Each structure stands twice: as C-alpha cells, then as structure tokens.
Amino acid sequence: MVVRWQVLPLRPMSLDPLQSVLASAVQAAFTHHFSKELDVKLIGFQQTRPEFEGDVTINVFPFLKLSGKGPEQTAQAIGEHLVANVPVVVRFNVVKGFLNLVIADTYWLEFLGNGESDHLSFPSTGKKVMVEYSSPNTNKPLHLGHLRNNFLGHSVSRILQTAGNEVVRVQVINDRGIHICKSMVAWQKFGNGETPESSGTKGDKLVGKYYVEFDREMKRQIEGSITSGRSKEEAEKEVPILLEAQAMLLKWEANDPEVRALWEKMNGWVYEGFNSTYTRMGVEFDKLYYESQTYVLGKNDVLEGLKKGVFYEKDGAVWVDNTPEGLDEKVLLRRDGTSVYMTQDIGTAIKRFEEYPGLSKLIYTVGNEQDYHFKVLFLILKKLGFSWADELFHLSYGMVDLPTGKMKSREGTVVDADELMEEVVNEARASGEQLSKLDEFSEEEKTALFEMIGLAALKYYLLKVDPKKRMLFDPAASIDLQGHTGPFIQYTYARIRSLLRKAGTMGTWSHEYMVTWPLLPEERNIIKLLHQFPGVLAESAARLDPSSIANHAYEVVKAYNTFYQSIPVMKEEDVSKRAFRIILSAAVATNTKKAMWCLGIEVPERM
Template identity: 60%
Template sequence: MNLQETLEKHIKQAVADSFEVAIPSVEFQATRKEFAGDITVVVFPLLRFIKGNPVAIGEQIGNFLVDQVAEVKGFNVVKGFLNIEISDSYYLNFFNEIKDEATYGFKPISPNEKAIMVEYSSPNTNKPLHLGHIRNNLLGYSVAEILKASGKKVYKTQIINDRGIHICKSMLAWQKFGDGETPESTGLKGDKLVGNYYVKFDQEYKKEVESLVKEGVSEETAKKEAPLLLEAQAMLRKWEAGDPDVVALWEKMNGWVYEGFNETYETLGVDFDKLYYESNTYLLGKSFVEEGLKKGVFHKEDDGSVWCDLTEDGLDKKIVQRADGTAVYMTQDIGTAIQRIQDFPDVGGMVYTVGNEQDYHFKVLFLILKKLGFDWADNLYHLSYGMVDLPSGKMKSREGTVVDADDLIREMAETAGEISEELGKLDGYSEAEKQALYHTIGLGALKYFILKVDPRKRILFDPKESIDFQGNTGPFIQYTYARIQSILRKADVNLKDSVSSTGFELHEKERELLKQLQLFPETIQQAAAQHSPAVIANYTYDLVKEFNSFYQNVSILGADTANEKLFRVQLANSVANTIKNAFKVLGIEVPERM
C-alpha cells in the first residue's frame, strides 16, 4: 500500500469516527511550496458529506492522523487545505526498499492478463521513411514499451502497404527511365532509389498533363488520361491478375525497399514482432461481409454494394464492399484485425498508431467490429497524433520535398557534434567515441523533442532547439545522467551498504527528490493508461530538475558524515537508474560520460 492509499484509508476512518459519515474517496494534491507539508488533502469536497467549517474539519482529521498514523509527524490547515507532514523514517524506509531495484517502477508481466498488440510505422513501399514516419515509429515503439513496463504482454506489429497504384508508379518509372539501376550500382539505399522513381513519375506525369492541356484537353481530363497514369493503372491490373513479369518486378523493387527500411529501423532503435503485408491482407474481410449480412449488421443496395448504416450511432453510412465485389480499405482493416486475433489468441486489445486524419476511419472500424460481436473490440485504441512541421513548411513526398528520416538522423548527430565541440566537453575522447556519443545525443534529442509533446498535438520540430544542453531537452537529461555517473566513479563507497537511520534527518532537497522518485511507478501506469510517452518524458525532466536543485544545494561527496555521504551517493544512483528506466521506455540511450 503506498502513502496515498494508507492516508486515504485512515482519513476515511477519521471521518467515520468523528462525523459518523462514510466518504467514497479523498482528493489529494501536492503541497504548495510556500507551506510546510508533503501531501495535501483538499477538504472542500468533504463538505458534501459533512456540515461544518472546512478549517475545523481539517484540524480534526489532522489530529486523528498524528495520533493514529506513524508516517504522519505534523500538519497545518490553510483555509480548506490540510497539509500533511510525513516523517523522515517513512521516506528512508521507502528508499531502502527501492534503492537496489534495477527495474524500479516496472511491473512484472502478468501471465493472466490478455496481451496487447501495438501497430506502428506501416509505410508505403514507394518511398523512404520521413519525419512523419519518425513520429509514428517513436510513438508506437514507446507506447509498446510503456505498456510492457506497466505489466502487460505486448506484441509490436506493422502492416506494410506494398500494393496499389502508388507502388506501380515507382515500378513503371524505374522500368521506363531506370536503365537497370540497382542499389548496388548507385550506392543508394533501396528505399531511396525507389523513392526517386516515385518523384520521377510525378515529374514526367506533370509534363504529359501540361502537354495535353496545350493541345486543348481540359486539365481535369488530362490528369485522368495522361499516358503514364493509364500505363500505371494497367500495371496494377496486371499485378492483381498475377502477371509473372509484373509480380517479379514488384518483388525485386519491394525487396530493395525492405532492406532500406530495416537499416533505418535499426538506426532509429525500433523493432517488430510480426509483419503483415497489404498484398496478403487486402482480400481479408470479404468473408466477414457475408457474416455481417447474415447478422443484419450490413445491408446490400440494389446495385449490389454492401453498406453499414451507422447513422443511429452518430456516424454515417459506410461502404464495406463495392458493387463489383471488391473490398475497400475498411473491409481490409476488419479482416486484418480478426486475422491478428486468430494469429495471436492471447491478444485482447490493439493500439493503432496512425495520424489524426484517420480519426473517423477508426471510429467506424471499432464500431463495426463491436457490431460484428467481437468482445475484444472494446479494447481497441487509436493512438492519434498530429503532424510534424518544420520551420520551412509542410512536406510533400511526391514532389521530393520530404524530410528524409536517414538524413535527419545524420544531421542531428552532426549538430550534436558541433554543439559538443563548442562546449569543449569531450577532452580525452577518441574519434570513434566522439562519433558514437554524437549519435546518442543527436538521436536522444530528436526522440525526446517529439515524445515530450502530447501525441494529439501538432509539432513544429526545430533541430537546433532540440539539442540545447539546457531546458526540457534530451541532451540536458542525458548530461545529468552522465554527471551522476561521474559522481559515482569518484564516490569510493559501497552502494550495497546500509544507511543508518539513527539520528538521521533529511535535508528538504533530499525529501523533495525522494518524493519525486516515489511517483515513478504511478507515472508508468498513468502513461500506459493514457498511451502517452509525454507523461514519462515530462516526469523525467521534473526529476532531473529536482536532482540539479539537490546537487546545487547539498554537498554529496563533501557530506559531514560518512553515513550522509553514503545516503546521498545512493540517492544519486537511484535517480540515475530511474532516468535510465524512464528513457528506456522512450527508446533513448543514456551515455556514461559526456
């Protein structure tokens, strides 16, 4: 039972004994800095159950707690707020329980709970990964790790969009203009090479449209009848018919892309347990259209198309099968969700990491799955996120103006190097050590900048701002971790030794730091419930601020007694472990020195 639960139990008892009333809950908040106390009870909500003066009620509860609860050493009441002071022994007992826990804050995976599948990345194979994909990958990976840390079994997956007209555009452009180029012959990553031909298609297509318009064809007709587009559409039909030459070209070019993607994923530090391919899943779901028709969830129009009427649920009518019998994206997503549960029977819920332009799609998908009678449909979550903008403006992949993921990661490392050199912090490092550190700092800056923002919000990403060594940034937190490692190397103490609590009195900065450490397990659970890495990121920044305030106000290695020194070194070590654990679920590495 944690402190809040202990206090709530005794406060309910105090109210029952003193006022003969049962209260459902107690509202707590952090004590304001200007008042003495460690935790505050808000008395005002109790006035619904107890008649009287809030100050008098607070005094009565406070006296009860001092008499009955060993952890409470004093209190004060300010208007309707009961500020409770907690004993040093309570904090020392807490610290002794957690100081040797390498995975403090993480719950073991419960074997009895259903697993969760988290989908993220899900790129198209006609272009390399870009800045938008980076936000998607970082969010999905981090949420999966946070859920795991909260005690859930997690599977990470993606569905690769490897079919359709966009893929055929890249294939056709390479066939026409590529002259047999390969990743080996050009030295380009495969996803970059294929992406270049997607851009090439658009350039040549625009030329054809322009030429047709000059010949007197309307722009609308020219866009539909440009020869290149007609050829790409014909290629798609051949692919769907299983034409061996088209399928062979598709397999070759997709193979190039997958190799490129895997390289980027490895650099970014994300991974997957299971891959799904749209080429295998686009026909899934059609059998469930029949099932839905039998159950009355769907209905057939006169032209043969099949629809789901969701107007009574505040949504609209949604097509699930065209008149010609072909599936739409919704049908495919229904089938893929069901297939995943069949593949992983222990999965009881799914998280879809997809941009907020698809909010409506997922409302419809989840509702249809519920109507089809799948109980796990109650545990589906759309991790909706906003776009990432750059100071220079919006990205457009077909025009070749996207911010390439690999280029951005490399530039972040270069910027980290420039700033580190300016600060002169790397004396005695070999060139290889410097490059590895620049990569750690640059990638940490990128990840933290993106993850510290609520997923639903749009981000303006500024690379320079993200690599600041001061403020709410990844490098600032990494530097604090490295500073603690430096203290530990100089400390000359045994971290396993026990601190004597006899005559021991906590400095207020020590107490504040312990209070912040105590919040970490609860923060993990909160972040998991909200599917928000921002909760962890901002907790870590607050922890680091508390540590730096402690470091500036209290001498660690120059403590008055060996006992105090041992405690402070152990406290610094626990802070470092918690930073490392928090950054682990964000997918960020921490350097041992900087």
C-alpha cells in the same frame, strides 16, 4: 490520481501506498469527529506547494457538506486525528481549506531503502497487448511524421511492457497498390537499370525518386494534352503514364511474372533502406504483416456479414449503414466485387485475433487524420459480433507541423527521417567536440556517444508533447541539448554515474546507513519525485501517453541537479550522510534509466 480516459485499467497495485494509508485514516478521522461516512472518492491528494510546509495536501472543501463545519475546523480535526493515529504523519498545518501534512523522514528513507527493487518493477498483468505502429508505404522514404509515429509506438510498447503486459509489436507494410506501381513504371521508363549499387543511393530513396519522377512526367503529359486542346478533366483521366500504372497494377494482381519480379526487386531495395532507418531509430517489431498478403482478407467476412444482414446490397456493391450511430453509409465491397481499404482492415483485425487468441488489446498507432476511419472500422467489427471489438483502440496522434506549414511530399517540403537523424547527430558532435570533455574517448566511442545524444534530443523532443496534440517541429529546438531536452537528462545520468564510479573506488558504498539528522529539502524533493514514479508509469500506460513519463523524468533530474549543485556528496565528511546521498544518487540514476528506456532513449555512462 485522476485519469480522464484510460485504455487499460489501472491496477490497484500501482496506487500510491502512502495515499491509501492516508485515505483510510482520513475516513476514520471523519467518522470519529463527524459521525459520518466519507466517500474515498472525495479525498483528493496533491503535492504541497513549496511555499507551505508539508509533503502531501488534502483539500477538505469537498468534505464540508458532510462535516457541517467550516474548512479550517474540518481540516484541523482531521489533521489532529492523523497525527495521533498515523505514525508517518508527524505534523500538519491548515491554510484555508488545505490540510498540509508533513510525512516522517523515516517513511521517505524506508521507501528509498527498498524502493529500488520494489517500485520500479511491476507485477505481470497476465495480459497480452498488440501495438501496431509505423506501417509505411513502400514507394517513398520515411519522413518526420513517421518518426513521431515510430517513436510513439515503440515507447508505448515499452511502457506497456514495463507495466507488466506482454506486448506484440507489429506493422503492416503497404507494399502493393497503385503507389508502388507508379515508381515501377517510372523506373522502367527512365531508370536505365539504375540500382542502389550502381548509383550509391539508399534503396528507399531510389524508389522514392522514381515516384517523384512519375508525378513529374504525369503533370507534363497532362499539360501537353491540355495544350493540344483537351479539357482538364479529360486530360487527367486519360494521362498515358497513369494508365500504364493502372495496367501494371492489374498485371500485378494477375500474378504477371515480370511485374512481380520487378515489384520484388524494388520493394527489396526499399526494405534494405527501411531496415537501416529502423536500426538507427532503434525501433523493433515482433511481426511484420505485408499488405500484399492481407489485402485479400476481409472479403469473406463482409460477405458473411451480408448473409447475416449486418450489411446490405445496393447497386451491386456491399454497404454498411452506420447512420443509426451518427455516422455515414460506407461501401465495403465494390460493384466489381473488389475490396476497399476498410475491407482489408476488417480482415486483418480478425486474423490477428485468430493468430493471438489471448489478445486483450489491439492498439493502432495512426495519425488523427484517420479518426473517422477507425471509428467506422471498430463499429463494423462490433456489428459483426466480435467480442473483442471493444478492445480495439486507435492511438490517434496529431500531425507534425513545420514552421513553414504542413509537410507536402509533392511539394518537397517533407523532412526526411535519415537526413534529420544525421543532422541531429552532427549537431551533438559539434557541441560535444566544442566542450572538449571527451579527450579520453576513442573515435568509435565518440561516434556512439554522439549518436546516442542526437537521437535522445530528437526522440525526447517528439515524445515530451501529448501525443494527441498536433505539434510544431522547430528544427533548432529539436537539436537543442540544453534545458528541457533528452540530452539534459542524459547528462545528469552521466554525472551520477561518474559519481558512483568514484564512490566505488573510494569504498564508501554502504547500505547500512543510519539517519539521525533531518532530510534536507533538496533531498526530500528528490525522494518525493521518485516516489511518484509508479503512479506516473501507471497513468502513462493507462493513457498510452509517454509524455507524462518524459516530463516526470525531467522533473527528477532537475531536482537532482539543484541538489547536486549545492550539496556535497563525496565531499561530505559525515560517513552516513555521504552513504545516504550516494544511495539517493544511485536511485535517481536507476529511475532515470528506466524512464528513458520507456521512451526508447539510451543513457551514457559518460558525456
């Protein structure tokens, strides 16, 4: 397995046990035939292509310099040695420089036999990791971009947890600042005392409405003052409503009781709204930080840095010079002594490591438009001499584009998170009702099922793509329930569960199976895929990338469906074959449930 970059080191445990056996055998074979030491790093394993016989393929091209023989000869020699000395290697064939190995059925069966308990549980790493995600502003509702952020952060937390880490999930709620003051001013001016209760509007939506209202009024005022002869610059600087918002921010900082009360009230509305959105999304947090409490942090750290000569003073402001590292200079404390965004981030990071002394990693799930910010932040903390500065990681994900272009909140082209979830669930309902397979379901059961399916569609759609990459959100594809989708995986799971229920009542459950027949290719493919799971999970954890798990889960169920379509399970008359296929099916179900759990997606018993 090749991991180009990794955040958490891979543990040897997670390496494929078959590969480690083969690797040392290949080394032994090489020494035996060519009297030279072969570096393990040269041994690359890959899946044998379906057009050739074999399970595992070793490419011998890298060995040729050492062996001094041609590719066929080298491969032949190693192949013969493996068959003679490694019990699980039963046959081999050589195609060009590729040594295709056939692994014994007994190996796959043994893996399947104790695999369920073994390969799905990872030993503890003893490490504690903090994952920050979500971190919204409180002046407007959550949108599509937040969904990618939340699903990603939540999934990464679960993947890290599954891989044996203790995970602390946190977010910083940006509850103070000019943005919320804008909503507050607009509400005071135009709200007429409107509340979520009085208007039947969700709290975050209501506050967002006044944020938009503010913007509208501001534009009106600017235009008005331009018509009455002011220059554009003048008009923009002196627009009365903005001055009011700025004045309110100052009052807030001065702890003005009235302003604080309004702020508490409106933020309270927002939290109520957010909570219902988070609940529906199915994401959780262990600890919430509020910017109103953290924004004062960092100042002393910066001043200390100044004393130590890490920073310098210019024009009354405190600066850091990152030009030696190829970056720029950056202000950390304004001339008036107040903080900038970077200052609080410095302080918050320090505080977190104080609160969680054993923390071995701090991961920030934040969009890639802040790549530069985090580069600078991490560098500053390093310059301040914190040993943990190397353990900071920016999980930088790409933006979500719409077919119509970029989302712009001011232009009303944002996709609202609540609306999107509603839509996707409605679509699941529409398709589900049409299939009329759910006659035995009560209304409540149906509602729960459609909720599960709709959210699976949305989550899987957003998680199957490499997080680093910008992605296009196609509304039609996101509610698709067929093909490479979450619901397709759920469907396969439900199918298997149905099968297993039947198996239970028919009393054919038995782990005491004897296999005296060769595995069918369809069966073999499934086991091989299940066998890869630990490696996929380890890679996913190392790279903080749910997409590899998402794609692997899809491959597994696809292989299962192919099997299911053409090979009888319950209808198989041979008792031991039947038992084996039931166990195989159960293993797929267990694996699927686990993989989907890592993605934050639930799976239904029936659908």
